[in-house]
Structures are given as structure tokens and as C-alpha cells.
Amino acid sequence: MKISEMTLGEVVTEYPGASAILSKYGVDFCCGGARRFAEALRGHGLDPHVVGNEIVAQRVGGRRLDVKLGDFSTLQLIEHILNFHHAYVRAQRVPLLSLAGKVVEVHGARHPEYREAATLLAGMLDELELHMRKEEEILFPAIIALAGHEATGAPVPETCFGSVANPIRMMEIDHRQTGDELFRLQKITSGYVLPDDACASCEAFYQGMYHLQENTFEHVHLENNILFPRALELERTACVRP
Ligand SMILES: [Fe+2]
Ligand SMILES: [Fe+2]
Known part of the structure; x- marks a missing residue:
């Protein structure tokens, strides 16, 4: 195509x-x-x-990456999301926020964009943590159960949320908010282009946010465009199976 x-x-x-x-x-x-x-x-x-x-x-x-993630099984995909995306966000949180605090303290008076970016970043990381916990505790176990049903015919446990489409819809709302915030960060930082007087900490701060953006866009893409449609299809098949 x-x-x-x-x-x-x-x-x-x-x-x-x-x-x-x-x-x-x-x-x-x-x-x-x-x-x-x-x-x-x-x-x-x-x-x-x-x-x-x-x-x-x-x-x-x-x-090009050697591995096409679209070819991963559902369980491999979830494992990849946990190991390369959820773990990444958590590992970045403390060093990136401490860098942000340092940059704002030293250069914030002359560069209000640093303060604006740091505030937005801190809020976004808090929201992401809550979001990832909801996926790990509610949505992903339900998808794993559906994949298990397809593989072995194991019964799909009842959930408190009914169809898997319900938590997926909630996660997609969170994703839209995170995407908007990342594009705002990109705008505030002029596309992560540093001002002329930037020091090494400022550079590390911008680089860290840029990598977080790249990682998060990939993360959300895997969930919205590959994992969630698959989960809906697994549920549809499980419902029509005698
Ligand atoms: Fe996720
Ligand atoms: Fe997500």
C-alpha cells in the first residue's frame, strides 16, 4: 500500500x-x-x-528498527509497553524534575519558558503515573485474560467495568490530554531549541523532555493503534465463541 x-x-x-x-x-x-x-x-x-x-x-x-512491534503477540506487546515505556517514565521522573528545578532556580528569571515547561512537565508526569497504574491494575489484566481465553479457552473473569471498551475509552481520553500537553511543551520550548545563553543543565533538561516526548508518542501509538484495537477484537471473538 x-x-x-x-x-x-x-x-x-x-x-x-x-x-x-x-x-x-x-x-x-x-x-x-x-x-x-x-x-x-x-x-x-x-x-x-x-x-x-x-x-x-x-x-x-x-x-529502521529491526523489530516490527505490530508483529508482537499481545502478551509481548504488553510486556514491551511495561518495560520500555512505563519503566522509562518512572526512571525519568526524579532526575528530570530535579534538573527542571535547578534550571528554573538559576535561569528562570530571564527565561520564563523554563518555568512554564517545568510546571507543565511536573503535572504531566503526575497524570502519567496515575494513568499507567490504571492500565497496569485494570485494563492490562483484562486484556491478558482475553488473550489467555483465545490461546487456551480459559474462562474470561467477570469485570466490574463490563466491556473492555469502557476502560479503553477512558485511557484514550488521558492519551489525548497527554498528547496536547506534549505539543504544548514543544511549543513553549520552540521545538526544544535552546536559547543562546543555555548552560549544560538547560541542554540536559531540553534533551530529557525531547526524549520523553519521543518515548511517550511511541507508547501511546502502541496502545491506541495496536493494543486497544486488538483487545476489542479479542473481546468480540470471545463473545461469539460458543
Ligand atoms: Fe501505557
Ligand atoms: Fe496509556
């Missing part, structure tokens, strides 16, 4: 390097992953052919 005919979610699944390119242009592929690539790019005033060529060139350049 041609890249212009794919959805944003399909493009990012097929071309992992696409996530960084789309983020750079401010295109949300996580929560808006069902939109057609060409249409979404035109909506941002971008030429789909130019951006499509940039994405394909990146893959030709050999920077």
Missing part, C-alpha cells in the same frame, strides 16, 4: 522512524492515528509527498 493511502497509525507501525518526523511537524499520530496520512498532512498545511519521501528515505537510510 502507498504511504499516502495508509492511516497515520499504519505509517508509524510500518516505518518506526516516522514518529520523530511527524512529531517534528506537530502531527498527532497517537490519538489521531485513524486519519489518512495524506489528509492529515494537508490539514497541517504540509505536502504529503514531501513528508512521505522523508519518512521512506529514513527507512532506506537503515535506521
Whole structure:
């Protein structure tokens, strides 16, 4: 299929390097992953052919990931999300916030954008922690039970939330909020471009936020565009099975 005919979610699944390119242009592929690539790019005033060529060139350049996460089993995907995304957010929290505090204390008077970014970042990390706990304690166990039912016919336990579509809808609302906050951070920091007088701590602060953005966009993409549709399909199949 041609890249212009794919959805944003399909493009990012097929071309992992696409996530960084789309983020750079401010295109949300996580929560808006069902939109057609060409249409979404035109909506941002971008030429789909130019951006499509940039994405394909990146893959030709050999920077494509060896592993296609879309080929992972549901359990492997959840394990990957826990180990490479949830763990990453938690590992970054203390060092990044302490860096933010230091940068604001020393340079905040001359650079209000540092303070604004630090406040937004702290709130976002708090929300992310709550969000990840809801996934780990409520949604992921339900998806694991559905995958177990498909593999072995094990009974699917009753849940207090009924259909898996209900917690998924809640998680997607959280994702939209996190995506908006990340794009706001990108705007406040002028795309993570440092002012001329930036010191090494400022550089580490911006770099840390940039990596958190990249990791989180990938994280949300895996959940919204791969894991959640799969969970809904597993539940549909489990319901029609005699
Ligand atoms: Fe997650
Ligand atoms: Fe999530």
C-alpha cells in the first residue's frame, strides 16, 4: 500500500522512524492515528509527498528498527509497553524534575519558558503515573485474560467495568490530554531549541523532555493503534465463541 493511502497509525507501525518526523511537524499520530496520512498532512498545511519521501528515505537510510512491534503477540506487546515505556517514565521522573528545578532556580528569571515547561512537565508526569497504574491494575489484566481465553479457552473473569471498551475509552481520553500537553511543551520550548545563553543543565533538561516526548508518542501509538484495537477484537471473538 502507498504511504499516502495508509492511516497515520499504519505509517508509524510500518516505518518506526516516522514518529520523530511527524512529531517534528506537530502531527498527532497517537490519538489521531485513524486519519489518512495524506489528509492529515494537508490539514497541517504540509505536502504529503514531501513528508512521505522523508519518512521512506529514513527507512532506506537503515535506521529502521529491526523489530516490527505490530508483529508482537499481545502478551509481548504488553510486556514491551511495561518495560520500555512505563519503566522509562518512572526512571525519568526524579532526575528530570530535579534538573527542571535547578534550571528554573538559576535561569528562570530571564527565561520564563523554563518555568512554564517545568510546571507543565511536573503535572504531566503526575497524570502519567496515575494513568499507567490504571492500565497496569485494570485494563492490562483484562486484556491478558482475553488473550489467555483465545490461546487456551480459559474462562474470561467477570469485570466490574463490563466491556473492555469502557476502560479503553477512558485511557484514550488521558492519551489525548497527554498528547496536547506534549505539543504544548514543544511549543513553549520552540521545538526544544535552546536559547543562546543555555548552560549544560538547560541542554540536559531540553534533551530529557525531547526524549520523553519521543518515548511517550511511541507508547501511546502502541496502545491506541495496536493494543486497544486488538483487545476489542479479542473481546468480540470471545463473545461469539460458543
Ligand atoms: Fe501505557
Ligand atoms: Fe496509556
